[in-house]
Amino acid sequence: MAEPEGRTEPSLPQRRTVAVVGGGIAGLLAARRHLRAGDVVTVLEAAPRVGGRVSRLELDGLELDAGAESFAVRDGAVERLVRELGLEDRMVAPAPTPAWVVGPTRAHPLxxxxxxxxxxxxxxxxxxxxxxxxxxxxxxxxxxxxxxxxxxxxxxxxxxxxxxxxxxxxxxxxxxxxxxxxxxxxxxxxxxxxxxxxxxxxxxxxxxxxxxxxxxxxxxxSAAMGLEGGIATIAEELARQVRELGGAIRTGADVVSVRPDERDGWLVEIASDKRPVRVGALVVAVPQSEAYRLLPGPERREEPRKPGRAVLVTLVLNAPALDSAPRGTGVLAVGGVTRAKALTHATAKWRWLAERAPGRHVVRLSYDARAISGLDREGPVTSAGSLAGQALADASRLLGVTLTPAQVRAHGVVAWPDSAPSEHAPGWDAPHLEVVGSAAGLSGIAAIVSQDFVLSNSQERMTA
Missing domain, CATH: 1.10.3110.10 (protoporphyrinogen ix oxidase, domain 3)
Known part of the structure; x- marks a missing residue:
């Protein structure tokens, strides 16, 4: 039967476009959630790769975690995500050896x-x-x-x-x-x-x-767990799922401004693009200090606490004296004994890493950026005033073993925004805007994953 003259097929509803600013765990989770809801999603990440604090550092032929190397199991949120991603077979507990505390005059197990x-x-x-x-x-x-x-x-x-x-x-x-x-x-x-x-x-x-x-x-x-191959595997698997669901991920995409669009939605300006991108909704998943810079609204009149910086120095060493793990899986420093606030003996903590680095030891030292002000972060370990040289001296003090520059096979330095939770959760209230992760005042993978579970459940109820 012929269709009546003038009759047209009903048009399909137009899919909403969503820009996710920030390709860390929070941004990737948000992207996946919106894709599952039927949105067209693009993740914009300024760095060369996604993952944020849950990304890779390649040193001496080893793929190491650049940031977080374990996750808290207190509420089971990350474990649920790991199982959902099909990575449960890779979950591993750290070695049961206790960490140590080192002060000016004494050292003792925690x-x-x-x-x-x-x-x-x-x-x-x-x-x-x-x-x-x-x-x-x-x-x-x-x-x-x-x-x-x-x-x-x-x-x-x-x-x-x-x-x-x-x-x-x-x-x-x-x-x-x-x-x-x-x-x-x-x-x-x-x-x-x-x-x-x-x-x-x-x-x-x-x-x-x-x-x-x-x-x-x-x-x-254990209060914390890791993954064989590193925690960065979570971000890599999430990014794979985002692409599999049809999402786009742009790395090297530095977002310089966002503003509400007069015609509804948002305009997103990217440094490398000639024109702003118009989207129906915006997700902000960047460090909170960056969110304050980007987002309009009354909250910007309240100057946030200036964030600190957490700096991680990773050393790959030939050091047989560390074979016995003399200070367990790591050390916490007190009383100004070193500029470093903590050290993780990663190859003593994670068996899988020790197996991939035979004859080598990996140690990670954590610094508050204020404690290393003036040190050269780029200089070699043998250079006077270099951060790498300071890290080697701090590692010697904390581990109770003399380490020399000749034993350093490779080193790497990464810096992250302050990991402390926000003193108050920002309340940006604008149409078609979602603020997640660090931007929402959260700290740690567990809190960020828990937030996504809550938002996912809410989204499912709204679309049911």
């Missing part, structure tokens, strides 16, 4: 049972060894002190020092927390140590009880 360095049992042998009998009694005193919810402005340093004393705070908590958040205790809000931590301190009746409760709530086994 107590095994604790939360953020706060001991669960003040009189455990490893706690007494680290603090002495008097220090352990001072920690126990926390169980008798009156407790109330800390003020919103209270710093982690002020709360913890008051509860368990200066010695335990300096020797145990400060190195652990600084290693995680790249900020001193007295610059970090106590509330940033975990969701509901201020309320739980009062509810549990003290810091030791809070540590015990948090420890008990954690899954059995």
């Amino acid at each position: 107590p095994a049972a604790g939360w953020m360095g706060v001991p669960v049992d003040p009189f455990a042998p490893d706690v007494v060894s680290a603090l002495g009998r008097l220090g352990s009694w001072r920690v126990w005193l926390d169980t008798l002190l009156p407790v109330s919810k800390p003020a919103a402005s209270a710093t982690a340093g002020s709360v913890i020092r008051r509860r368990i004393g200066r010695r335990a705070t300096t020797r145990l908590v400060e190195p652990v927390v600084r290693g995680i958040y790249s900020r001193p205790l007295d610059e970090l809000p106590f509330a940033s140590l975990g969701k509901g931590v201020a309320e739980d301190l009062a509810a549990e009746g003290g810091l030791v009880a809070l540590a015990a409760a948090r420890r008990q709530a954690s899954p059995a086994g």
Whole structure:
């Protein structure tokens, strides 16, 4: 039967175009989520490769993690993602050897049972060894002190020092927390140590009880896991899925500005393009300081805290003296003993890496950029005033082994924005705008993956 004259087929709904600014884990997760919802998605990443802090560093023929090399298992979010990506067979636990704490006059293993360095049992042998009998009694005193919810402005340093004393705070908590958040205790809000931590301190009746409760709530086994081949495998698999779903990924695409389009949607200006790109929706998945630079809105009148920089120096060494892992899987520094705040003996921590680097050792040193101001980040290890030379000296001090420039096969330096969570979550409110990951004030892979699960579930309910 012929169609009536003038009748036309109904047009299909036009698919929404989405630009994702930032190709780290948060941006790749957002891209995948929007592709699954039927959007046309392009990821714009300024760096030569995607992954952000979850990317590769190639040294001496080894593919190493440039940033994160493990993930927290406390809420199972990353493990769920790993299984969803089909990477569960690659999950590995770190070696059970404890990390060490090195100070100006003493070095000791970090107590095994604790939360953020706060001991669960003040009189455990490893706690007494680290603090002495008097220090352990001072920690126990926390169980008798009156407790109330800390003020919103209270710093982690002020709360913890008051509860368990200066010695335990300096020797145990400060190195652990600084290693995680790249900020001193007295610059970090106590509330940033975990969701509901201020309320739980009062509810549990003290810091030791809070540590015990948090420890008990954690899954059995290792508090962190890794992947054979490195955590960067997660980003690589996500990028593969984004492309498989029809998404585009542009690397070397430096976004210089974004602004609302008068005709709805957003205009995205890329440094290498002659004209702005018009999209129906925008996802911002960049460090928070960059988000403040890009996004319009009232929040820009509130100057955010100036972010720090976390700098990682990786050394590949020929050092037989490290075969016995003299300081376990890593070291936390206290008391200004080195410019480095922490060291990871990666080939002692991860068996798979040791097998891929026979006869070699890989160590990673973490720095606050302020601590290495003035050092030459590009110079060779033999150059006076070079960061590589400083890292070698710091590694010698922290590992208790003399290391020489001749033992360095290769080294690499990478820098990341401050990893501390935001003191307040920005509330950019604009049509067709989504802010995720670090831009939303989140810190760590687990928090970012958890956010994506929440947004995915919400999206599914809206489209059901």
